[in-house]
Amino acid sequence: MSEIFKDEAIEKINQKKDLWQEKVYNAGKEQKSVFETLSGLPIEPLYTPAHISDMDYLHDLGFPGDEPYVRGVHPTMYRGRTWTIRQLAGFGPPEETNKRYKFLLKEGATGINGVFDYPTLRGYDSNDSYALADAGRGGVAIDTLEDMSILFNDIPIENISSSLVTCHPICNISIQSMYFANAQIRGVALNKLSGTSQNDFLMETAITVAPELLPPKFSFKLCCDAIEYCTKHAPRWNPVSFAGYNYREAGCTAVQEVAFVIANAVACSRELIRRGLDVDSFAPRLSFFLCAHSDFFEEVAKYRAARRIWFRMMKERFKAKNPRSLSFRFHVQTAGVALTAQQPLNNISRAAYHALSAVLGGAQSVHIDAYDEALCNPTEQSSLTALRNNQILQLETRVTHTVDPLGGSYFVESLTNQLEKRVVALLEKIDQMGGIVKAVESGWIHKEISNSAYEYQQAIESCNIPIVGVNCYQTEDEKLPMELFEVPETLHIQEEKLKRIRMKRDTSRVQHSLDTIARCCDEGGNLMEVIINSVRTYVTVGEISRTIKRSYGTWDPPLF
Amino acid sequence: MKKSIRVVIARLGMDAHWRGSIVVARALRDAGMEVIYLGNQLPENIVETAIQEDVDVIGLSTLSGNHMILAPEVVRILKEKEMEEKVVILGGTIPPDDVTKLKEAGISEIFGPGTPLKKIIEFVSGVE
Numbered sequence: 035m036s037e038i039f040k041d042e043a044i045e046k047i048n049q050k051k052d053l054w055q056e057k058v059y060n061a062g063k064e065q066k067s068v069f070e071t072l073s074g075l076p077i078e079p080l081y082t083p084a085h086i087s088d089m090d091y092l093h094d095l096g097f098p099g100d101e102p103y104v105r106g107v108h109p110t111m112y113r114g115r116t117w118t119i120r121q122l123a124g125f126g127p128p129e130e131t132n133k134r135y136k137f138l139l140k141e142g143a144t145g146i147n148g149v150f151d152y153p154t155l156r157g158y159d160s161n162d163s164y165a166l167a168d169a170g171r172g173g174v175a176i177d178t179l180e181d182m183s184i185l186f187n188d189i190p191i192e193n194i195s196s197s198l199v200t201c202h203p204i205c206n207i208s209i210q211s212m213y214f215a216n217a218q219i220r221g222v223a224l225n226k227l228s229g230t231s232q233n234d235f236l237m238e239t240a241i242t243v244a245p246e247l248l249p250p251k252f253s254f255k256l257c258c259d260a261i262e263y264c265t266k267h268a269p270r271w272n273p274v275s276f277a278g279y280n281y282r283e284a285g286c287t288a289v290q291e292v293a294f295v296i297a298n299a300v301a302c303s304r305e306l307i308r309r310g311l312d313v314d315s316f317a318p319r320l321s322f323f324l325c326a327h328s329d330f331f332e333e334v335a336k337y338r339a340a341r342r343i344w345f346r347m348m349k350e351r352f353k354a355k356n357p358r359s360l361s362f363r364f365h366v367q368t369a370g371v372a373l374t375a376q377q378p379l380n381n382i383s384r385a386a387y388h389a390l391s392a393v394l395g396g397a398q399s400v401h402i403d404a405y406d407e408a409l410c411n412p413t414e415q416s417s418l419t420a421l422r423n424n425q426i427l428q429l430e431t432r433v434t435h436t437v438d439p440l441g442g443s444y445f446v447e448s449l450t451n452q453l454e455k456r457v458v459a460l461l462e463k464i465d466q467m468g469g470i471v472k473a474v475e476s477g478w479i480h481k482e483i484s485n486s487a488y489e490y491q492q493a494i495e496s497c498n499i500p501i502v503g504v505n506c507y508q509t510e511d512e513k514l515p516m517e518l519f520e521v522p523e524t525l526h527i528q529e530e531k532l533k534r535i536r537m538k539r540d541t542s543r544v545q546h547s548l549d550t551i552a553r554c555c556d557e558g559g560n561l562m563e564v565i566i567n568s569v570r571t572y573v574t575v576g577e578i579s580r581t582i583k584r585s586y587g588t589w590d591p592p593l594f
Numbered sequence: 595m596k597k598s599i600r601v602v603i604a605r606l607g608m609d610a611h612w613r614g615s616i617v618v619a620r621a622l623r624d625a626g627m628e629v630i631y632l633g634n635q636l637p638e639n640i641v642e643t644a645i646q647e648d649v650d651v652i653g654l655s656t657l658s659g660n661h662m663i664l665a666p667e668v669v670r671i672l673k674e675k676e677m678e679e680k681v682v683i684l685g686g687t688i689p690p691d692d693v694t695k696l697k698e699a700g701i702s703e704i705f706g707p708g709t710p711l712k713k714i715i716e717f718v719s720g721v722e
Contacts, residue, residue, distance in 0.1 A: 152607075152608035152609065152610060152658050153608055155610070156608060156610070158608065163636065164607060164608055164634075164636065165607075165608055166607075166663075167606070167607045167608075167660035167663040167664045168607050168608040168609070168658050168659075168660050171658045171659045171660060172658055172659070242610035242611065242612075243610060243612055243633065243634070244608060244610060244634060245608070245633070245634040245635070283613070284611075284612070284613050285613050371613075374707065374708055375687065375706055375707040375708055376707075376708055408687060408707045409687060409689055410659070410687070410689055411659070484616050484617075484620070487613050487616065487617055488616075488617050488620050488621075491617050491621075491711060492711075494710075495710050495711055495712065501708070503708075504708040505710075514690060518689050518691075521659060590633070591633075593612055593616055593631065593633070594616060594619055594620075594629075594631035
């Protein structure tokens with residue numbers, strides 16, 4: 035134990051600090067009456083060893099790549115391998131997005147991060163009456179296996195990892211099946227595939243809602259079906275990415291973000307163990323997706339706290355032994371909600387600060403938002419600038435040269451401990467409610483998030499949260515300094531394809547595959563086992579989800 | 595006593611973002627208005643509910659980019675049903691060029707990202 039942690043020394047430090055605060059520090063000069071983090075944790079003027087004097091270094095921090103993984107999940111961290119640059123992309127028909135993927139890979143992206151359009155993410159075909167105005171928006175339109183094969187045409191899926199931002203389990207069950215079936219057709223075995231699918235039931239039932247949603251327990255079941263399937267057949271695939279990023283975008287605080295992803299992962303773990311799987315067979319592939327918001331130090335502390343909470347949860351509650359089961363691995367996206375439509379070029383510096391917090395917090399992969407995202411889908415120019423932003427951080431700043439550089443900061447360690455306490459308290463509350471699925475069914479989650487979103491907005495209006503260009507330093511009659519992205523023609527292309535496919539596919543095989551899906555729903559079997567074969571008949575995303583909804587029904591989320 | 599203003603709030607088409615629409619719905623409710631929250635709907639259903647519920651204002655929300663197709667459609671159906679006295683407003687990520695076109699199409703006001711709630715409340719309160 036070092037000198038600074040001796041009781042006697044701590045006592046002296048405390049005495050000296052009290053004196054300093056009384057005689058030297060002048061609280062009257064403070065510009066605000068309350069200093070706190072974005073999540074409302076109090077911040078003191080100065081942190082000293084006394085704030086962390088009850089910590090046991092080996093037990094509470096340890097070494098990177100070792101328990102409790104607070105300082106990083108890998109021993110060498112970025113000295114060994116830097117984070118994956120995984121820039122999100124997707125728009126229009128698959129032909130167009132395939133070009134964008136190739137462009138980003140050519141320019142140095144090291145992984146694919148594919149997002150699907152609004153209809154696909156909710157299990158609708160491009161030509162569904164609900165979908166007509168949204169085909170190709172917010173992501174790429176996928177209706178059948180043919181679209182998936184076009185999307186990954188000439189992309190070496192055997193060597194590159196693909197993140198499929200499938201959001202809703204009802205989307206994932208079709209889209210991941212199509213990705214897998216396409217790989218098999220290309221001669222790539224499932225156990226060679228590496229990648230991630232989002233597949234988060236909270237996304238479907240609370241975060242990014244749609245006209246007709248599956249009831250929470252069935253959306254949750256579909257999520258677990260994919261995890262179970264991958265555990266057995268695609269061991270290098272992360273079958274779920276708990277999307278704390280999106281929870282945060284919907285309004286959550288940092289504390290809620292971490293509590294809800296972990297509560298979700300706990301629920302999945304319980305269910306998979308109930309299905310007979312060993313915790314160390316699936317837990318190494320549970321992955322997380324977090325936000326990098328504007329409160330720099332709170333974000334750094336958040337990632338570090340999440341690693342410790344996850345480690346203790348898996349070790350103590352689930353008795354996991356595999357180091358990968360115990361380590362909280364996560365992708366980060368910089369906060370879209372923090373971007374402004376006003377003076378949009380300012381977003382470049384905002385996103386750079388956000389990304390720096392992610393990297394100082396030990397993220398495994400990072401997406402930096404493009405500066406125009408409060409206005410439109412990113413253009414090629416803005417995507418490239420975001421990619422370069424990531425590369426500058428990686429290559430020029432040297433923040434990669436040592437592991438967990440903020441570890442040991444009195445402030446960051448203290449904040450990490452405080453965040454941990456609050457998250458653990460919230461996790462206990464969710465446990466008492468009967469777990470996350472119950473917390474969604476009762477509408478508690480919706481209320482929590484919407485309360486936080488409302489408070490955040492009010493804090494902006496009262497200027498408690500200053501936002502440059504929005505509530506201060508506004509520019510009058512601002513002219514936008516850039517070209518905006520226009521979504522390429524999608525609907526007619528997809529309609530034509532669907533018409534052609536419906537003509538040429540074997541109707542009786544399609545019907546048979548839909549009957550098999552319906553039967554599997556009724557019998558409570560694993561739907562991915564069935565759907566991975568069904569998609570080969572060129573059954574559409576919409577046909578699959580309609581069949582599932584006929585069996586499981588739909589649900590109206592209690593948002594207001 | 596003056597009858598309170600009735601507002602229906604809906605997200606257009608498949609748009610998935612509820613944060614803005616819920617925050618605005620709560621702010622209008624807290625300002626004393628009667629708010630009906632519809633969730634995702636197509637123009638036809640939005641107008642139908644607006645008529646059934648006898649609302650004064652229809653608040654549309656979208657961040658998906660579908661606004662140029664669906665928002666004018668709401669106005670068109672209202673006209674068709676001779677209900678154009680209902681005021682249609684729109685919030686979301688709307689590029690400036692589209693704002694002019696949408697106003698020409700009959701959307702009364704457009705509230706982009708960063709709009710203070712009090713501006714929206716003031717506008718809706720002013721609707722007779």
